Each structure stands twice: as structure tokens, then as C-alpha cells.
Amino acid sequence: MTDSGQNRTGANEPLVRFENVQKTYDGEILVVKDLNLDIEQGEFLTLLGPSGSGKTTTLMMLAGFESTTHGDIILDGRSLRTVPPHKRDIGMVFQNYALFPHMTVYENLAFPLQCHNVPKSGQDRKIAAALAMVELTGFERRRPGQLSGGQQQRVALARALVFEPRIVLMDEPLGALDKKLREQMQIEMKHIHENVGLTFVYVTHDQSEALTMSNRIAVFDDGVIQQLDGPEELYERPKNAFVAQFIGENNRVNGTVRDISGDRCLVELPNGQTVKALPVNVGAAGEATTLSLRPEAIVLEPADGDGCDDTYPAIVREQIYMGDHTRVRVEACGQDDFVIKMPRGSGARSFELGQDIAIGWRSGDCRALDAA
Ligand code: ADP
Ligand code: MG
Numbered sequence: 001m002t003d004s005g006q007n008r009t010g011a012n013e014p015l016v017r018f019e020n021v022q023k024t025y026d027g028e029i030l031v032v033k034d035l036n037l038d039i040e041q042g043e044f045l046t047l048l049g050p051s052g053s054g055k056t057t058t059l060m061m062l063a064g065f066e067s068t069t070h071g072d073i074i075l076d077g078r079s080l081r082t083v084p085p086h087k088r089d090i091g092m093v094f095q096n097y098a099l100f101p102h103m104t105v106y107e108n109l110a111f112p113l114q115c116h117n118v119p120k121s122g123q124d125r126k127i128a129a130a131l132a133m134v135e136l137t138g139f140e141r142r143r144p145g146q147l148s149g150g151q152q153q154r155v156a157l158a159r160a161l162v163f164e165p166r167i168v169l170m171d172e173p174l175g176a177l178d179k180k181l182r183e184q185m186q187i188e189m190k191h192i193h194e195n196v197g198l199t200f201v202y203v204t205h206d207q208s209e210a211l212t213m214s215n216r217i218a219v220f221d222d223g224v225i226q227q228l229d230g231p232e233e234l235y236e237r238p239k240n241a242f243v244a245q246f247i248g249e250n251n252r253v254n255g256t257v258r259d260i261s262g263d264r265c266l267v268e269l270p271n272g273q274t275v276k277a278l279p280v281n282v283g284a285a286g287e288a289t290t291l292s293l294r295p296e297a298i299v300l301e302p303a304d305g306d307g308c309d310d311t312y313p314a315i316v317r318e319q320i321y322m323g324d325h326t327r328v329r330v331e332a333c334g335q336d337d338f339v340i341k342m343p344r345g346s347g348a349r350s351f352e353l354g355q356d357i358a359i360g361w362r363s364g365d366c367r368a369l370d371a372a
Contacts, residue, residue, distance in 0.1 A: 014038035021071035033223040048210040049220030055203040091160030093170040099144040106140040130162040167199045241372035244292040253291040271334035276363035288371035295341040297365035308360030316351040
């Protein structure tokens, strides 16, 4: 697509840079606090976070529909402060993708071209190219009502791509679709991104959606990016208790740091037990911490080869068969909601409710984070 793969400012410069960006709507509360974020040319970046965390506001400031209260946004080395939305070279897909129902697919795609003053002579080629990207060649004469939800979504994406923008912004575009279609569209969206090579910035509150599609994910909470990393890094190595909690499932156990030496710390639990953990985000000895353990990292009845540093007594409280795994809830470490995922075929066995067992884990899988 045109020269959008080239970055005019040179290979090492990001395509977009948020510099100390703040936003308040009411003059009091900062809904975006101090945002510094680089968006790389060609990446699929997702802004992920709970409702109200500032994702849409961030996207709208980039699109130019909201101003920044403080700081600046740089696109291709140029401040966007005085650049109106239609001159930013940015395509958008909204949640209620708002196709014009009385217009054909062709007319829906021609609309943004007319807004961008593209001469009529170039329209056909651009529309054909955009429809090919979303694999809807031949659908030009249909109206939105004659398309499935997924096809309408693809038309909305084609409409954002048709004027060959540098960046495509999407705000929860799959929110209206049912689960199965949404998952299918996530894969399609990822493929479309790979094929067109454009920069996608995507907003969602759905962590599995973010993990499926993104090159990098910025986890937002309360107007602040808590962590910016690739999907695997975020899941495997969350930097704080919020991220550990928001991405995937985890067991949280509060305790007090007793000792830190090298790459392990010793944490005392309220019931007097001590646990070895990886010190990720902890203060000095004596300070509170939250231990985070993924349900699949816990071993039931550990054997010698499992690499568990210690074992802890547990009482089986619940077992739920989930097909590909069994969820076992135990009482352990002073908590009654310790969840363990036993993958199918991993020597999975069943226990009696109330049975006394042992659980364990590798101390490297037990992350000591900020006290939540
Ligand atoms: P998200 O997209 O993560 O759900 P938003 O960026 O929409 O979050 O909102 C962040 C905060 O800003 C919320 O507290 C929201 O109520 C507030 N907010 C968003 N838009 C407006 C607006 N136009 N006027 C006033 N407050 C707003
Ligand atoms: Mg939003």
C-alpha cells in the first residue's frame, strides 16, 4: 500500500510518539495522567484495560477528536497539535461500525475518498484494493443489510483502509459480535494486519482478544500504562499485581518480605508459613507484598522430578471437569480459593473432596509483586 511502509523520519524513530500527554475533561481529574508511548511503524498495538482507564481518550487524542491538555503527540516527527483529524492520515473503525445502511458497499467505501478529495478516476482502483484486502471482492453492490455481521465488520475495516492511511485506529470494533464470530474476526484481523503491513492501534477491555492479535499490548489502569510488552512477556512476566490480575488468572497471596538474597526472596504469610519467590516488584524486608501464582504453575502431589522447591499442605474443596483441563480448588496457604489447573492427560487424577494433599511449585513461578 503506497509508501506507508516507509518512515520518513528514519528507521529508528517511532511512527507515533506520545510525549508527557495528559488529559482532563473537567479541569480536575486527569483521565490520562502522563502518557509516554512510542508506536512503531507496522505494529499491531493494543490498548488494553478496564472500562474508564483512558483507552478511548488516548485513541481520540491520536485521531484528533480530543485535544491534549498537556504534552504533545508526534506523528512522523511532526507535532499534531495544529493538525485537524482529516489531515492526520488516520483511518478509524468504531464499535458500532456505522455503515450507511442505504448505501451499497461501494458507496460506503467511496464516501471517505470523497471526504479526502480523491479524484473519481482513482476511486475504483482504491475501492477494489481495499475490498481485496478484506476478501470481499465482488460484494460492491450489496447493502449492509445483505451482509453477515462479520462481513459488515470487514467492510468497516475496508472503509478505514480505503484512503490508504498511515495508521488504522479501532475502538472495540468486535464488541457487538457474538463470541464465536468475534474469535474468528480476531484471527482475520491479525491476518489482514500481516498482509497490509499498516500500523494498527486497537482498543479493547478483553485480554484474550489482546493476546490473540497484538504484537505489543499497553495495559492501562486509571490513566497510566502499567506495562507495555508482547503478549507472552505480559502473561509470563507481569511486572505488578494489577497486570498479573488483569491478564489471565492468578492466585494471589499477601505476605511480608522477610529476606531478599540474589534472585529469590522469602515471604512470610499471615499463617506463619514461608514461601520462596522471585522478587519482581518488592520493597525491603518488612514490607508487604503480593505473591502471584498462575493456576497452571501449581503441581498437585509433586514428585521429585517436578522441580518444586517446597511443598505445602492443602485440602481439596472442589473439582470441576472442563474438558481440556480440570480445575481443582484447594484450601492452602491460609486461603480457601487456591485454584489449580490440571491439564488433561498430565497424569490427571481425581481426589476426594476434603482429601489432604500436597501442592508445590517452582519458586521462579511464584512472583513477589507490589502489595495489591
Ligand atoms: P475507556 O475507553 O478505557 O473505557 P475513556 O477514555 O472512555 O476510558 O474514559 C476515561 C475517563 O474519562 C472515564 O472516567 C470517563 O468517564 C471520562 N470521560 C470520557 N469521555 C469523556 C467526556 N467526553 N467528557 C467527560 N468525561 C469523559
Ligand atoms: Mg472506551
